[in-house]
Amino acid sequence: MAVEIIVMVKQVPDSQEVVIDPVTMNLNRSMTRNVTNRADENALEAALSIKDKIGANVTVISMGPPQAETTMIECLARGADRAILVSDRFFGGADTYPTGLTLAATISKIGKYDIIIAGEESSDSSTGHVGPGVAEFLDIDQITYASNVDYEDGYVIGERELEDGTEVVKVPTPVLVTVLLNSNDPRRQTLRRKIDAIRKGFEVWNIEKVGLPPEWVGVRGSPTIVRRMRSIKEKERAGKKYDLTNLGELVKELYEKKVLKMEEE
Amino acid sequence: MAGIINATPVADPQQYKNVFVFLETREDKLLRPALEMIGVGKTIANKVNEKLYCIILGSDLKDMADEAVSYGCDVVLGAESPDLKTFRTMPYSHIVSNFVKSEKPNIFLIPATRNGRDLASRIAVSCQAGVTADCTEIDIETDTRILLANRPTYGESMLAEILCKRHRPQMATARPGIFPIPEKLKSPKGEIRINKVKIDKSLLKKEILEFRKKEAIDLTAAKVIVAGGMGLGKPEGFKMLGDLSNEIGGVIGATRPTADMGWITRDHQVGQTGQTVRPRFYLAAGISGKIQHIMGMKNSETILSINNDPQAEIFKYSDYVIVDDVYKVVPALLEEIRKYKKEHVGIAVENRESS
Numbered sequence A: 001m002a003v004e005i006i007v008m009v010k011q012v013p014d015s016q017e018v019v020i021d022p023v024t025m026n027l028n029r030s031m032t033r034n035v036t037n038r039a040d041e042n043a044l045e046a047a048l049s050i051k052d053k054i055g056a057n058v059t060v061i062s063m064g065p066p067q068a069e070t071t072m073i074e075c076l077a078r079g080a081d082r083a084i085l086v087s088d089r090f091f092g093g094a095d096t097y098p099t100g101l102t103l104a105a106t107i108s109k110i111g112k113y114d115i116i117i118a119g120e121e122s123s124d125s126s127t128g129h130v131g132p133g134v135a136e137f138l139d140i141d142q143i144t145y146a147s148n149v150d151y152e153d154g155y156v157i158g159e160r161e162l163e164d165g166t167e168v169v170k171v172p173t174p175v176l177v178t179v180l181l182n183s184n185d186p187r188r189q190t191l192r193r194k195i196d197a198i199r200k201g202f203e204v205w206n207i208e209k210v211g212l213p214p215e216w217v218g219v220r221g222s223p224t225i226v227r228r229m230r231s232i233k234e235k236e237r238a239g240k241k242y243d244l245t246n247l248g249e250l251v252k253e254l255y256e257k258k259v260l261k262m263e264e265e
Numbered sequence B: 001m002a003g004i005i006n007a008t009p010v011a012d013p014q015q016y017k018n019v020f021v022f023l024e025t026r027e028d029k030l031l032r033p034a035l036e037m038i039g040v041g042k043t044i045a046n047k048v049n050e051k052l053y054c055i056i057l058g059s060d061l062k063d064m065a066d067e068a069v070s071y072g073c074d075v076v077l078g079a080e081s082p083d084l085k086t087f088r089t090m091p092y093s094h095i096v097s098n099f100v101k102s103e104k105p106n107i108f109l110i111p112a113t114r115n116g117r118d119l120a121s122r123i124a125v126s127c128q129a130g131v132t133a134d135c136t137e138i139d140i141e142t143d144t145r146i147l148l149a150n151r152p153t154y155g156e157s158m159l160a161e162i163l164c165k166r167h168r169p170q171m172a173t174a175r176p177g178i179f180p181i182p183e184k185l186k187s188p189k190g191e192i193r194i195n196k197v198k199i200d201k202s203l204l205k206k207e208i209l210e211f212r213k214k215e216a217i218d219l220t221a222a223k224v225i226v227a228g229g230m231g232l233g234k235p236e237g238f239k240m241l242g243d244l245s246n247e248i249g250g251v252i253g254a255t256r257p258t259a260d261m262g263w264i265t266r267d268h269q270v271g272q273t274g275q276t277v278r279p280r281f282y283l284a285a286g287i288s289g290k291i292q293h294i295m296g297m298k299n300s301e302t303i304l305s306i307n308n309d310p311q312a313e314i315f316k317y318s319d320y321v322i323v324d325d326v327y328k329v330v331p332a333l334l335e336e337i338r339k340y341k342k343e344h345v346g347i348a349v350e351n352r353e354s355s
């Protein structure tokens, strides 16, 4: 039986052109283009390279508004076999808890899965909590912050990049993996696959299909609330100018103000 | 362990008391972020006259428990087993969730390190609670005991204040390198409760094949950082910076593209996807000042930047500015520093001897 891989992808505002409304302090979403979260392209690539090696089925799932369809088509055009957009007005305003819950319920409905792959974090709210949340809901093990993922005879071998080193782990499936941004080189969409993708289309699942009560999901199912947003006050800095002719004075000032010390401890 | 469950508000928040922190370890030693958690946790606990509980897992807890108490922990909750020497998601999340469910803390803080984040969200799901990620400011409303968790967002330009009013515990992860390490207490008093535990085999399926330790460069503890960017133009530029850095007792920092290019190893990287630093002195050589770099170093006490572009963004964040070629400025600066030290080292010694 083929290995079943599920990839979780999120559509995010393009971080290169994020515009903040100066009055409401909210993200002005109407001004920004939406793109696939970059780390999720790496997640899909990790899945596709396992597919290249052993011939797996790759299903992409995303929870989001209808415009996430562009991400669905893009993933199919890169080589995913199936794409499901989980979309319903009830899902709106979810924090990480109901986001994980909704994705986990979707995965349970899909039924069979051996490997679930997510990105390390999203570029917009970057909690990195959705992947591990899904694993907890499904009660399966996880390999987070992986720079390398491989599959062999029922096991996933992953290299986790920690602050002080690389941990190589081996876990029997089913397992959830989160992969690092830039950990691989995502393949491009091909025109032929793109045409096929548009023809074949993707599935849209609503809340009935996912099978969760409306009060468990979206904003109603979210324990956290954003109470307010403040702009971060930057420290005022003088920007005092020096040049090659007076570096001696600069050095004197740095030592006298104890910015530099004769003996660093 | 969790299953498909919703986040259920607790009936009575009054039943939830005290501040819990998770202490991250390696090889049965507390890591620096663990001490940072004790600091911020203790501050919060003191404000509402509650106790600070520290959760420690490992194979030999005695020394770590004593150390936690010496920094201000009131109660150590430990789980000890040879199987817990190294962090693994399944046994750790299982044990920590059980501690939380039985002890009912009002607040639970976890470091936003990679293993911390690996753990935090699973605990939140299992305990049906909310968690605010990667906080840089954490406070408590004293009358309501509501946690005020603040996290930077939108490229660090804004701070979002996030609350979990109806769920307990109120959880947050705290960004490493932000919260100060507390002073050691002169006469520490704390209760140590270490449970020897047996871990179910079903939780131990993850096998750790190997750990390749990186030469540990802890930029977060550095007092002086000499950082280089693409303006260096070639890998040798870092050698020049190394000479300067050695002279002033610093460590080398770098921008992401220099690490991408392989001019320097990744552990020197400062910024959004590198380390967050706050040294006494940060020298930025050939760095443009893109936001992803700035967010990692803008809290440095004094910043000097060298860039040949008079319009460089980095200058807005700088106390001292030199508009010129790094290859002219850095050697000249090094020479001036040597000169200054030579002229003053005698005086320093004399002063010490005469006093």
Ligand SMILES: Cc1cc2nc3c(=O)[nH]c(=O)nc-3n(C[C@H](O)[C@H](O)[C@H](O)COP(=O)(O)OP(=O)(O)OC[C@H]3O[C@@H](n4cnc5c(N)ncnc54)[C@H](O)[C@@H]3O)c2cc1C
Pocket: A008, A009, A010, A011, A037, A039, A040, A043, A061, A062, A063, A064, A094, A095, A096, A097, A099, A103, A117, A118, A119, A120, A121, A122, A124, A125, A126, A127, A128, A129, A130, A131, A224, A226, B130, B131, B132, B133, B151, B153, B154, B160, B162
């Ligand atoms: C300013 C701000 C701050 C926030 N802070 C918090 C907070 O502290 N705590 C909190 O609980 N919520 C927070 N949220 C809400 C959070 O943005 C949403 O819960 C979001 O749906 C998922 O979180 P994330 O983007 O951080 O995902 P991450 O956990 O960073 O995403 C990791 C991976 O999970 C997968 N994934 C994530 N979302 C989806 C999706 N919708 N569909 C498919 N796959 C997905 C992707 O593979 C992704 O790479 C915040 C929102 C805003 C606007």
Ligand SMILES: Cc1cc2nc3c(=O)[nH]c(=O)nc-3n(C[C@H](O)[C@H](O)[C@H](O)COP(=O)(O)OP(=O)(O)OC[C@H]3O[C@@H](n4cnc5c(N)ncnc54)[C@H](O)[C@@H]3O)c2cc1C
Pocket: A123, B228, B229, B230, B231, B232, B254, B255, B256, B257, B258, B269, B270, B271, B272, B273, B274, B275, B285, B286, B287, B288, B289, B290, B291, B292, B293, B296, B306, B307, B308, B309, B312, B324, B325, B326, B327
């Ligand atoms: C998701 C994401 C995460 C990121 N994370 C990080 C991160 O953690 N850290 C990070 O640093 N970046 C990060 N980046 C990259 C960041 O956006 C910038 O690209 C990067 O910081 C620029 O590095 P730089 O200043 O070295 O290079 P450049 O922007 O190319 O700047 C080089 C500078 O050197 C100057 N210069 C050139 N020649 C000389 C000379 N001879 N003498 C003096 N000055 C000279 C130029 O005027 C210019 O200002 C991230 C980007 C993304 C999208």
